[in-house]
Amino acid sequence: MRPRSVRARAALAAASVTAVALACVGWWVHRDVHQEGMRIAEEKAETQLRSLADQLDQGVVPLSKGADAPYEVVATGRRAALSYGGGMEEFRPGSRHVLPSPTDALHSGVLATRPLRIPVRRDSTGDRLGMAGHTYLVMFTDVGAGRLGRAKAAALGLTTGAHIRVYVVVLPRTADTLTEVTNPLLLRAGLLTLVLTAAIVYVAVLLVLRPVEAIRRLTASVTPNDPRERVTVPATGHEITALATTLNTTLQRLDDAAARQRRFVADAAHELRSPLTTLLASLEVALAYPERTDWPAAATTAARQTRRLQALAEDLLLLARLDTRAPVAAPETVDLTALASRLTEQYPLDGRPLTLACDSDAPAYVRGDPDAYERLLRNLLDNAARHAAHRIQVTLRNQDDRVVLTVHDDGPGVPPEDAERIFERFVRLDDARSRDQGGTGLGLAIARDLAHRHGGTLTLTPRTLGACFELRLPRAPAKA
Structure with missing residues (x-):
């Protein structure tokens, strides 16, 4: 019926x-x-x-x-x-x-x-x-x-x-x-x-309902790949106007999401092409001139590019999981002070003249996934190590119902106009820098997504010298 x-x-x-x-x-x-x-x-x-x-x-x-x-x-x-x-x-x-x-x-x-x-x-x-x-x-x-x-x-x-x-x-x-x-x-x-x-x-x-029927016909023609259609907003000022406005806002968000997805796929393909091209070129040269090839050097180059591909693939998979907005499974109480101290002590400097210091006045407990917190802090340290001149300072403190962690380096810093853009995916502020030295461009984006997933925020705070990233997370009671 x-x-x-x-x-x-x-x-x-x-x-x-x-x-x-x-x-x-x-x-x-x-x-x-x-x-x-x-x-x-x-x-x-x-x-x-x-x-x-x-x-x-x-x-x-x-x-x-x-x-x-x-x-x-x-x-x-x-x-x-x-x-x-x-x-x-x-x-x-x-x-x-x-x-x-x-x-x-x-x-x-x-x-x-x-x-x-x-x-x-x-x-x-x-x-x-x-x-x-x-x-x-x-x-x-x-x-x-x-x-x-x-x-x-x-x-x-x-x-x-x-x-x-x-x-x-x-x-x-x-x-x-x-x-x-x-x-x-x-x-x-x-x-x-x-x-x-x-x-x-x-x-x-x-x-x-005549405007509603027009809205229905238009939305029926919208596809995920082309959500550019917009609804005519009637100038009546009643609920239908609000519905049309809300629908246009939703379509705009879909359009923006589709554009971000296309840009993400294009950027990912571009990022993957660079190590693949380097790897393929080194192998083709080695195979073309085997008697003149330094095979240990060729293998080292291939391994380095393969590691970059592996890191990029892992970052892309992690971003895909974070985009699902799934809740943290089986959250645990984590001492962020202990985690930050361990990471700064074990961080590989590879002979660079850098000093890593971790200051904290007391244990700082948070709830969440320990592996996700470790990945978040490691990404912040990797970014700081990539730009620091001599020193990286990690500071933790308990502030009311929040745990505040800052990572401050003495590098060239970030222009104020790029304070938000730096958290976008595949963004490198130094265009002249090679991808080998500049990383994948996903570290800070992953760090912010992990912070949001745990109910926190990650921002760039102004400093006269270097860059300072501030992480704020909900404070948890101490372990029993």
């Missing part, structure tokens, strides 16, 4: 929310309309009740003609109703009243309301209003039999102390009629609103 689009899901969600809201509004309107209908019915019943009571007060027994609502007039001590109409005649109240006769009298002019059940009468001639067996709100008031006059009361079989009660049944016909008219209108209006809401949301989301 194909998943719904964002437009369809948004329209469905909007329609669902609208349906719930319309249901609540419809129920509220239905309730209010029904209540208003009942209020109108009660007002009509009250008007009719007062009219009937006024007639009794004037000594007139009301007639059933023109009654809007069912009514019945009953009296104490009398079995049959005095008067009835509006539908009550179908229950034959002339033989026996339908509603109960008064047991206690109300004060004159007082109207009361209570629910009463209309009984089912077997002798009923019909029930066109469907009242039998149902409970309705009934309004009633009492009138003294003396209001009819002694003679009329006696003719009706009433004593002068009898009470006459007038009942008017409040039928919900008005409320039912109003709701029957209103409900279809509410249903049609609700369905129309539902459809319009879904359509409007669908079109609105379609318009809003």
Whole structure:
């Protein structure tokens, strides 16, 4: 089953929310309309009740003609109703009243309301209003039999102390009629609103997502080898603008990464070509003139170039591993002071007039890979030894939550404008220097990557004489 689009899901969600809201509004309107209908019915019943009571007060027994609502007039001590109409005649109240006769009298002019059940009468001639067996709100008031006059009361079989009660049944016909008219209108209006809401949301989301679709089409055409395409940033200032800006930034980073990769491959090929060319040339000359070849010297040259190839290959493999950004496996607590002291004592000077010194005020513990720390320090020492005139100074100190190591040589130093470029791969500041003397150009890049991998930093700090590299690493607690 194909998943719904964002437009369809948004329209469905909007329609669902609208349906719930319309249901609540419809129920509220239905309730209010029904209540208003009942209020109108009660007002009509009250008007009719007062009219009937006024007639009794004037000594007139009301007639059933023109009654809007069912009514019945009953009296104490009398079995049959005095008067009835509006539908009550179908229950034959002339033989026996339908509603109960008064047991206690109300004060004159007082109207009361209570629910009463209309009984089912077997002798009923019909029930066109469907009242039998149902409970309705009934309004009633009492009138003294003396209001009819002694003679009329006696003719009706009433004593002068009898009470006459007038009942008017409040039928919900008005409320039912109003709701029957209103409900279809509410249903049609609700369905129309539902459809319009879904359509409007669908079109609105379609318009809003149009830039997203353009972004999707463009990103689908981007390849890792050619991420130069850019997304048009809409000038709306909303989230789509932020998305397009972020995507362009990502594409730029991909483009930069691809450019760095191409440059890295080109530089690596260039670096490999130099020792290979030297090695191949020396071997071809030796093979072309074997009798005049100094074979020990040729072997020495070949071994030296092979070692350079091996070192370059190892550096390239290490950089490839560092580029994966994998966490340090099984980190250990390392005493950087002890490691630096050992490396400075064992560093091969090959007869050069250099002095290596290591100063530290206390053990400096860090967490990480011991081999990686040794490689980092060795690269810094190799770089310093390559440029130092007479002395290399290694200093360690504990500074708050950091371990700070500096390697300072008394060489020619580094121009301020090259303070960051020197950490790039295959960078040699002395262009006139041969590759045999200048190294692979990867040592400082590897050292900085190793520092970053261990949560530290490696920077070149300004000095009036020589170059000073400062390594900062998170300090670790001492070994237990």
